[in-house]
Amino acid sequence: MSEKYVAISWNRQKKIYDIILISGVAGYLLLFIGLGASFQPNATIETLLIRGFGTCAILLLHIVLIIGPLCRLSPKFLPLLYNRRHLGVTTFFIGAVHGGLSIFQFHALGVINPFVSVLTSNTRFSSIADFPFQVLGLIALVILFLMAVTSHDFWLKNLTAPVWKTLHILVYVAYALLIAHVLLGVLQAETAPILSISLGFGMFLVVGLHLIAAFKETNLDKEISSNDDFVEACSVSEIPEKRACIRTISGERVAIFKYDGKISAVSNVCQHQNGPLGEGKIGDDGCITCPWHGFQYKPENGASPPPFTEKVPTFNVKIADGKVFVHKKSNKAGTFVEAARIE
């Protein structure tokens, strides 16, 4: 958390993350170009660069996309999520180099504008074998560009979390477009099975992990209902100290925290990037800490400690016979609610 906007709030982990990322990308490009120059000495440097940057961008996008579901399956992957935006922005830059080189190589120095050439050189949209695959890559690159330029908390705050989240969900559209870009482009000419198998393995990993994570999440979304205003959510003993259990009440996920002999309930959705507050923890400072990026909220009022201004909705709670009851309707974000005391 930061009370003012800076380009990057550096810390030790971010530095290590970026060093590994940059050396990984540089190492891959050197390896790809070195292998290409050795095995295919007739390949031109432009082709080596275009294919090197293209495959690198696809690989990075797969890594970006599997981090989300891995974190849903185990919190031990969360350090990968903490600085994922740097991975995403790097993916855009690598993809932009691939796109820029391709547009220059295939469309510049002609009789029409290169971008007009991209859109008009092939209009056989009805043919699978001859589909204009470069247009797909261009649209995907525009999406990745929009994501990269808004990949900062300034834009998250100003666009509002729902708009920002919707924009960034478009990464799945970009992924689908890029898979089609590869399938309808280079794999129409390079037909060796090992290339299709490599791409298929990547897709299997991305889709498979998302399905497994989604299956796990469906248990969380089982609605608890009651005719009363308060619904029985869980027993006090189910909740570990300083931790929460998550229940879905009136269609909303609620994080019910136990701490210092008390119970409080807040919305499970962090205001920063919709992280799961109920998977976070109450620290020595008495604040709920979001496991994704460490945004903090007081359990009694759902408000971030000053000078921060983020707020999440709170819920009235009561305890009877060792059971926790949560009110079906949430309070306005930041509303103080007396914590229920554990007898």
Add this chain to the structure above:
Amino acid sequence: MNEDFYIGYLPKMPKNTARVIKIFVVAAFVAAIGLAVFAWIGQKPFAKSVFEFGTIKDFEGTIQADGVPFLLVEKSDKNNGLPTFERFPLVAEGKHGFDAKRFDGQKVKLKGTRIYRDDLQMIEVVSDSVEIISANPIEEKAKNLGKFKLKGEIVDSKCYLGVMNPGQSKPHRDCAVACLRGGIPPLFIVKDSMGNVSELWLLSETGEAVNKEILDFVAEPIEISGGVSRKGDHLFFKINPTQIKRILE
């Protein structure tokens, strides 16, 4: 915060978490190495084609401005006392054809960059480098080889011969269209059952350049009938573009 709960801004990552992250990073690096190796194992061999970019040479010969512009350079050996010629198709810089009309039948000096693939050579003419020496029309009749129905692929000759590699098939289609739009002469690439490749210059039935008429059929398998003729080592294929048939729809 306890050992098992970690946020990136905390000073030290718990050991169990660090172990999982290390395994992930190693797996990502292995995947990257695997992708680079598989990508090169899987790609088709690249043709032996060359663009001598940055090496400009002097050439002297006579320009013929038929459907495909050529520079005819006289060889030292003669045939029954008659001069023999080496033919260099001409293109301009970038994705532009060479405007040869004003030099037709003229002996010239020019500067250019060689592009070649196997025995087929081309010259990319340096802008404004052509100097006329004298008028020198060369009468050369094409040898008619008959009518043929051929299956093959239309490419732009400049990229195919060496400016790009690979300079054919689907990934290169848009570039080929841009080159043909700019006046680069089209080649028709035919492969026989033994895998031998023949390159034929595509012309209209009246021997004119065909570029805009064939843009929709570039870099895909097609079939077309037409008359084949030969001049020197070069084959020409005169076609009616409206009769091009796609092999795959």
